[in-house]
Amino acid sequence: MPNARSITPPAFNPLTGAIRALAMDAVQKAKSGHPGAPMGMAEIAEVLWRRYLKHNPADPKWADRDRFVMSNGHGSMLLYALLHLTGYEVSIDDIKNFRQLHSKTPGHPEYGYTPGIETTTGPLGQGVTNAVGMAIAEKVLADTFNRPGHEIVDHRTWVFLGDGCLMEGISHEACSLAGTLGLGKLIAFYDDNNISIDGHVDGWFSDDTPKRFEAYGWQVIPDVQGHDAEAIDAAIREAIANTEQPTLICCKTIIGAGAPNKQDTHDVHGAPLGDAEIAAAREFIGWPHAPFEIPEDVRSVWNRREAGTAAQREWQQRFDAYAAAHPELAAEFRRRMAGTLPGGWVDHVENVIASVTAKAETIATRKASQNSIEAFAPALPELIGGSADLAGSNLTLWSGSKGVSREAGGNYLYYGVREFGMVAIANGIALHGGLIPYTATFLIFSDYARNAIRMAALMKQRQIFVFTHDSIGLGEDGPTHQPVEQAASLRLIPRLDVWRPCDTTETAVAWACAIERADGPSALLLSRQNLPFQSRDSAQVAAIRSGGYILSEAGNGAPQAVIIATGSEVTLAIEAQKTLAAKGVPVRVVSMPCCELFERQDAEWRDTVLPKGLPRVAVEAGSTTGWYKYVGLEGGVIGLDRFGESAPAGELFVTFGITADAVAAEVERVLG
Numbered sequence: 298m299p300n301a302r303s304i305t306p307p308a309f310n311p312l313t314g315a316i317r318a319l320a321m322d323a324v325q326k327a328k329s330g331h332p333g334a335p336m337g338m339a340e341i342a343e344v345l346w347r348r349y350l351k352h353n354p355a356d357p358k359w360a361d362r363d364r365f366v367m368s369n370g371h372g373s374m375l376l377y378a379l380l381h382l383t384g385y386e387v388s389i390d391d392i393k394n395f396r397q398l399h400s401k402t403p404g405h406p407e408y409g410y411t412p413g414i415e416t417t418t419g420p421l422g423q424g425v426t427n428a429v430g431m432a433i434a435e436k437v438l439a440d441t442f443n444r445p446g447h448e449i450v451d452h453r454t455w456v457f458l459g460d461g462c463l464m465e466g467i468s469h470e471a472c473s474l475a476g477t478l479g480l481g482k483l484i485a486f487y488d489d490n491n492i493s494i495d496g497h498v499d500g501w502f503s504d505d506t507p508k509r510f511e512a513y514g515w516q517v518i519p520d521v522q523g524h525d526a527e528a529i530d531a532a533i534r535e536a537i538a539n540t541e542q543p544t545l546i547c548c549k550t551i552i553g554a555g556a557p558n559k560q561d562t563h564d565v566h567g568a569p570l571g572d573a574e575i576a577a578a579r580e581f582i583g584w585p586h587a588p589f590e591i592p593e594d595v596r597s598v599w600n601r602r603e604a605g606t607a608a609q610r611e612w613q614q615r616f617d618a619y620a621a622a623h624p625e626l627a628a629e630f631r632r633r634m635a636g637t638l639p640g641g642w643v644d645h646v647e648n649v650i651a652s653v654t655a656k657a658e659t660i661a662t663r664k665a666s667q668n669s670i671e672a673f674a675p676a677l678p679e680l681i682g683g684s685a686d687l688a689g690s691n692l693t694l695w696s697g698s699k700g701v702s703r704e705a706g707g708n709y710l711y712y713g714v715r716e717f718g719m720v721a722i723a724n725g726i727a728l729h730g731g732l733i734p735y736t737a738t739f740l741i742f743s744d745y746a747r748n749a750i751r752m753a754a755l756m757k758q759r760q761i762f763v764f765t766h767d768s769i770g771l772g773e774d775g776p777t778h779q780p781v782e783q784a785a786s787l788r789l790i791p792r793l794d795v796w797r798p799c800d801t802t803e804t805a806v807a808w809a810c811a812i813e814r815a816d817g818p819s820a821l822l823l824s825r826q827n828l829p830f831q832s833r834d835s836a837q838v839a840a841i842r843s844g845g846y847i848l849s850e851a852g853n854g855a856p857q858a859v860i861i862a863t864g865s866e867v868t869l870a871i872e873a874q875k876t877l878a879a880k881g882v883p884v885r886v887v888s889m890p891c892c893e894l895f896e897r898q899d900a901e902w903r904d905t906v907l908p909k910g911l912p913r914v915a916v917e918a919g920s921t922t923g924w925y926k927y928v929g930l931e932g933g934v935i936g937l938d939r940f941g942e943s944a945p946a947g948e949l950f951v952t953f954g955i956t957a958d959a960v961a962a963e964v965e966r967v968l969g
Contacts, residue, residue: 307524309582313339320374322588323395333552333565334372353605354384368424369459370405382599422465430725432483440706447619456485470718476514479703481540490552516542523548662823663765665804667692683710684737691737720749727758737763740780753818754792762820768918775943785920797822799867806841844894851883861915872957933963
């Protein structure tokens, strides 16, 4: 019970009453939702949002606003109530439409749906991890742009999180790195209410959370009475004063505080309170108003439009002074926060690709990727890289790489062995604005990061995933490290462009397309082993941007079949084409480095590349399932539908029948 945990109950007032009423009314109307967290965190939210949070409801994208993340996203009605009350374009009708189709108030906060939402949260632990990325972005941009007397990047990142976020392993990955980097402008509030969906957490979550975060290098403020406004205020002031460490404020709260018969139980966590309990709660908290009714005097005290506009105006005056003193830096800051690419970018890309094509190198595509970074990064200062402890294998470092540290910003993050945390942190960097992140690991370990990859696609964030060692071609490390189903699995994620380039030119084009794509992430699947350069004319080089194109046409008559290939298997397709040509069987070879981009082309292009009625065979050293979309059930697929083995790469391709002879034989089979 609350008294056993020494919790001071709320002294209810109209400001927090408005939050509690909106939360319980909206959940009740929707017949689903989570009223417990909004009611339990009302006092914390009121103190933060009215006294400390730097934001402007009239301009939710103001560059120097504080970022607020509700990591325990199931408590979304707390955030919607705050946005509505403080003056964002979230109306009372939007609140009434909570959890309804196409509303601004979906069940979990969704980036892009609602003004003021900084990230999509719901998968627990990812919100706080995004927040770490936002704080890193602030640190890096401040180091890049601030000058003595001109602090134009100077804001904080605030997080609400609960027991569930802390149980998720990703919170360890992110918070450990945050402590190492000394992210002093990151402040998190732990809603310590001792309840999750299954009940009191004592039986499955008995961690000493303060000691855990102290071990990470955080400042920890323990045992804060989460319903005492002045105690919360004092904790926030202490957190702000420490600029060398991130801070965790541990707030003792009562879940569902204000619902007299259900508070402090799991019954209030994820279900409507019911009409009777809502009526009892209204009396208990002293809120006599009808559902969704907010008195004007309460609304006026909550509204932050005037204060937010004044804060932004004061910043704009400082920025104007900065622009007068440092005009080039100011112009660069505006460009980067707008997300536009530098002037001359198109010409630069054309020159890079022309140079790569002229060199005609036979190298691994992971090395071709590093060469592409080396070529593009000097013209793209917003590019910020990183690898999960595999920089020397992923080849993500370039000559201008500078590691981000506790002492300074930079353009490269050493993430350590934290694949999931890495990608979710980079999502936060992308969401913050002003930077384009790329992250790297072996393709097999994309599975560790998969949900964060999915979230990048869901939020349409420009992030570039560098996945090397893309097949059994990595050889001796064996089946634990040899991806089989990963390429096919990644292609199932909506809005994710998956590139598997076959040589240096396709790799450079893939990098350029990934950088230029502003409406979603891209994954580059790259080889460990060397791949031969493929000759092309200028039209074919340009056609790489279509995702699928004719790489080699049959030279002795109209093609009788098409071989579709990606990555290292393009070489096998070319060799099979030669074998078949010697037998009088002309075939076309189509390189398909990015199926998703090919699907976005018009029907005329797709039908030109893959004519209807022409038999097809696909070859890729991985799962065969997805290729039947292109070859049909009557076509053939050469691939791998079992786990690999530990052996030299060349032996493995022969052992598993992924050879030019096998491709040629499959073409002959489908031709009958």
